[in-house]
Structures are given as C-alpha cells and as structure tokens.
Amino acid sequence: MKLSIIGSGYVGTTIAACFAEVGHDVVNVDIDEDIVASVNDGDAPIHEPGLDELVEKHAGDRLRATTDYDAILDTDATFLALPTPSEDDGHIDLSIMEAGARSVGRTLADKDGYHLVVTKSTVVPTTTEEVIAPLLEDESGLELGTDFDIGMNPEFLREGSAVSDFLGPDKVVLGSQTDRAAALLRDVFDPLVERAGGPPVVETGVREAEMIKYANNAFLASKISLANDLANICKEYGIDSEEVLDAVGLDSRIGSAFLGAGVGWGGSCFPKDVAAIVAAARDAGYEATMLEAAVEVNDRQPVRMLDILREHTDPSGARVAVLGLAFKPGTDDVRNSRAIPLIDALLDAGADVVGYDPVATENMREHFPDIDYADSAADALAGADAALVVTDWDEFAALDDEFDAMTDAVVVDGRSIVSRRDGIVYESLV
Numbered sequence: 001m002k003l004s005i006i007g008s009g010y011v012g013t014t015i016a017a018c019f020a021e022v023g024h025d026v027v028n029v030d031i032d033e034d035i036v037a038s039v040n041d042g043d044a045p046i047h048e049p050g051l052d053e054l055v056e057k058h059a060g061d062r063l064r065a066t067t068d069y070d071a072i073l074d075t076d077a078t079f080l081a082l083p084t085p086s087e088d089d090g091h092i093d094l095s096i097m098e099a100g101a102r103s104v105g106r107t108l109a110d111k112d113g114y115h116l117v118v119t120k121s122t123v124v125p126t127t128t129e130e131v132i133a134p135l136l137e138d139e140s141g142l143e144l145g146t147d148f149d150i151g152m153n154p155e156f157l158r159e160g161s162a163v164s165d166f167l168g169p170d171k172v173v174l175g176s177q178t179d180r181a182a183a184l185l186r187d188v189f190d191p192l193v194e195r196a197g198g199p200p201v202v203e204t205g206v207r208e209a210e211m212i213k214y215a216n217n218a219f220l221a222s223k224i225s226l227a228n229d230l231a232n233i234c235k236e237y238g239i240d241s242e243e244v245l246d247a248v249g250l251d252s253r254i255g256s257a258f259l260g261a262g263v264g265w266g267g268s269c270f271p272k273d274v275a276a277i278v279a280a281a282r283d284a285g286y287e288a289t290m291l292e293a294a295v296e297v298n299d300r301q302p303v304r305m306l307d308i309l310r311e312h313t314d315p316s317g318a319r320v321a322v323l324g325l326a327f328k329p330g331t332d333d334v335r336n337s338r339a340i341p342l343i344d345a346l347l348d349a350g351a352d353v354v355g356y357d358p359v360a361t362e363n364m365r366e367h368f369p370d371i372d373y374a375d376s377a378a379d380a381l382a383g384a385d386a387a388l389v390v391t392d393w394d395e396f397a398a399l400d401d402e403f404d405a406m407t408d409a410v411v412v413d414g415r416s417i418v419s420r421r422d423g424i425v426y427e428s429l430v
C-alpha cells in the first residue's frame with residue numbers, strides 16, 4: 001500500500017521506516033528541510049536503536065521524505081504524526097494538528113478517489129471527529145464518509161525502544177467510523193501484525209481509540225505514583241520498599257512492570273498526557289481525582305529528595321552533583337526530566353550544581369546554561385559535598401571508588417541503583 005506520514009519526528013520517522021520495512025511504500029512529509037534531507041540521505045533524523053539501519057535500507061526505495069504535501073495525493077492513507085504539546089494550564093494545544101489538518105485538507109481537494117486520514121498523534125477524545133474532520137471537509141470541499149474517512153490509531157512506542165516496540169506491539173488499536181476505513185486500516189497493519197506473531201488487534205470507534213491512549217498512559221503513570229506512595233510509607237517504617245514491591249508485582253493481577261519507585265516520571269508523554277486528560281475531563285464536568293493525586297505524588301518526589309539531602313547537608317553553598325539529566329536511561333531527551341525541578345530547587349537553595357549525563361548534557365545546557373557540567377561521573381563527584389542520582393543509567397550502578405573523591409560522601413539515590421554503601425552516607429529516596 002502507499003502511505004503518507006505527516007511529521008517526521010520520533011513517531012513519524014519510526015512508523016514510516018517500519019511501514020517500509022513491512023512492505024509499504026511510504027512518504028514522510030515534514031516542514032523541516034533538514035529532517036527531510038536527512039531521511040532522503042538514509043540517515044535517521046532522531047537517535048533510536050535500529051532506526052538508522054531501517055532508514056538507510058529503505059531510503060530512496062520504499063521510503064522518501066518531502067516538504068511538499070502534494071505527495072499525499074498518490075497515497076491511500078495519511079497518518080498525522082504531529083506534536084500535541086500542553087498549554088500552560090495543562091490543556092492540549094492542538095494548533096500544530098490543526099495546521100497539519102488544514103494542509104492535508106487543501107491538498108485533498110485535488111484527490112481523485114477515496115482517501116483515509118488517520119490520527120496517530122495523542123489527542124483528547126472527540127478531537128479527530130470534531131476538530132480534524134471538519135477542517136478536512138472545509139479545506140477540501142470533500143464529504144466525510146463518502147469521499148474520505150477518518151481513523152485513529154494510537155501509538156504506544158517508548159523512546160529508546162521505538163523500533164522494536166512498533167514492530168512488536170502488545171496490541172494494535174484501530175479506530176474508525178465506517179467499514180471501508182476499518183478494512184483499509186486492517187490492510188495497513190496486516191503485514192506488521194503477521195510479522196509480530198499476531199498481537200491482539202482492537203477494532204473500535206475513533207473516540208474510543210483516542211481514550212485508550214490516554215487510559216494507557218494515565219494507568220502507567222498512576223501505577224508508578226502508587227508505587228512511590230507505597231514506597232514512601234515503607235521508608236517511614238524503615239521497610240525495604242523494593243522487597244515489598246517485588247513481592248506485590250508477583251501477583252499476576254498487578255504485574256511487576258512500572259513499579260519502579262523513585263524520583264518519579266518525566267518525559268515527553270506522561271506529564272503532558274495526564275495533564276491533558278485531567279483538563280479535558282474537567283471541561284467535560286468530571287474531576288479526575290485519582291489522576292490529580294498521581295501528579296501530586298510525582299511532583300512531591302523531587303521535593304522529598306531535597307528534604308532527605310537537607311537531613312545530612314545544608315545545600316546552601318554546597319557543591320551538589322546531579323547524576324543523570326535525561327528523563328530515563330537510553331535517551332538524550334530531557335523533556336520534563338526529574339532533574340529539572342531538582343536543579344531548580346538546588347539553585348533556589350543556593351547550591352553549586354554540577355550535572356553529568358552520558359548523553360543528555362547538551363540538551364540540559366539549554367535549560368541551565370550556567371551550572372557546571374562534568375565529562376564523567378567521577379569528575380562530577382570529585383570534590384562534591386553531595387550527590388543526587390536522578391536517572392537509572394547502568395554506569396551509575398557500577399560507581400564505587402569514585403565516591404571516595406567526594407568531600408562529604410552524602411548520596412541520595414532517586415533510582416535505588418547505587419550498590420556501594422561502605423564509607424558513604426547513603427540514602428535511597430524510597
């Protein structure tokens with residue numbers, strides 16, 4: 001089949017390369033000329049394991065990129081993989097999606113024959129039906145349900161494992177309004193589903209598909225916050241929370257994934273998506289109390305980390321090493337990293353902060369140009385009065401003699417990964 005993907009970022013590039021890998025002819029449309037040139041040169045514009053190989057393999061053959069929306073005319077279906085950021089009050093900002101839908105609509109005015117437009121981006125329920133579809137109709141002059149259909153296909157890939165998550169999904173969710181759209185979506189995903197060994201395919205409505213994505217992320221984020229709440233209780237009693245949560249996770253109704261207690265969840269998705277569904281629910285007349293509590297617990301974890309530090313060291317004037325700047329290991333992405341509120345609070349308290357991350361330093365420099373950055377964990381620790389472990393990079397778990405170079409070896413571990421205890425004042429956050 002011939003597919004067009006609007007947006008060539010994390011999701012757009014990954015799905016374009018993977019759709020090419022399963023046999024489709026794919027064109028990526030992006031407004032950024034550098035990104036387009038990169039894809040056409042066979043280089044992935046983002047860092048994801050396995051993506052470079054796929055882009056190199058298919059570029060110039062089953063995969064190409066362009067800034068020209070006309071490319072969608074020669075395709076059967078168009079996926080919108082555009083950003084859906086947060087407004088300051090947490091509401092979803094649909095302006096980029098609206099601009100993309102207008103451009104697609106204007107282009108489809110020249111389309112001969114049927115077309116399917118699928119929302120891949122994470123959007124609050126009813127967006128595809130009540131915002132995207134009317135824009136497509138207005139701009140194209142075409143009739144929904146007759147000349148074209150809409151669909152919704154939420155994406156569950158994680159950064160750092162995007163390619164393997166997309167090619168080996170736990171489930172595929174296909175939202176549509178008509179049999180024709182459902183059949184076309186099935187055709188798009190059949191080769192991938194077959195290759196992945198037949199994961200469940202959930203065929204549903206458009207707004208249900210939109211809600212499944214939020215429910216998924218809200219559930220995972222809340223699971224981590226609940227683990228943090230329970231681990232905080234454990235800490236008050238001097239109970240090993242890891243032992244408790246490991247045992248709890250053995251219950252097949254609960255499961256062990258996403259019970260990792262610590263400094264909390266960040267990244268480009270959980271914070272904005274939980275905020276967006278809470279705001280949308282409020283607009284609809286419902287107060288999402290559980291989700292609000294999940295956010296509150298998450299916001300409190302960095303504060304607790306500083307409180308624990310203060311029990312041992314006054315941060316004012318102290319040199320504090322922040323180990324880990326990325327929002328999780330395996331990525332250089334610092335969006336909503338827990339290191340950001342921590343560094344803010346340390347600076348407010350008058351600390352002299354030195355940050356270290358194996359790959360995310362340059363991105364964090366944009367947030368905090370004036371703190372020190374070290375080239376290694378050892379350099380960050382040398383002469384530091386205290387260290388906060390924020391990201392669970394493997395190399396931090398292996399630290400040992402490096403702690404001896406600290407002035408006062410106070411270590412507050414936000415990911416419970418440091419194994420050395422002798423000769424340092426060690427506190428796990430939970």
Ligand SMILES: NC(=O)c1ccc[n+]([C@@H]2O[C@H](COP(=O)([O-])OP(=O)(O)OC[C@H]3O[C@@H](n4cnc5c(N)ncnc54)[C@H](O)[C@@H]3O)[C@@H](O)[C@H]2O)c1
Binds near residue numbers: 032
């Ligand atoms: N990043 C993830 O791990 C992930 C996972 C699942 C779902 N999502 C969702 O997928 C959506 C896209 O996220 P992302 O992380 O891929 O975004 P991104 O910022 O990485 O990429 C978006 C791309 O869209 C391009 N763009 C912007 N306006 C455009 C326009 N008018 N026309 C064409 N291209 C345009 C940008 O140049 C950029 O390359 C969001 O809704 C996000 O919530 C993201």
Ligand SMILES: O=c1ccn([C@@H]2O[C@H](COP(=O)(O)OP(=O)(O)O[C@H]3O[C@H](CO)[C@@H](O)[C@H](O)[C@H]3O)[C@@H](O)[C@H]2O)c(=O)[nH]1
Binds near residue numbers: 155220257258269327
């Ligand atoms: O037990 C855990 C697991 C994760 N985290 C934190 O949770 C955040 C998110 O981690 P992860 O889910 O691995 O990364 P993302 O790439 O943000 O992926 C999430 O967000 C994507 C965008 O919506 C979804 O597609 C994915 O399914 C969903 O896992 C990170 O800060 C992690 O440190 C914990 O604190 N404890």
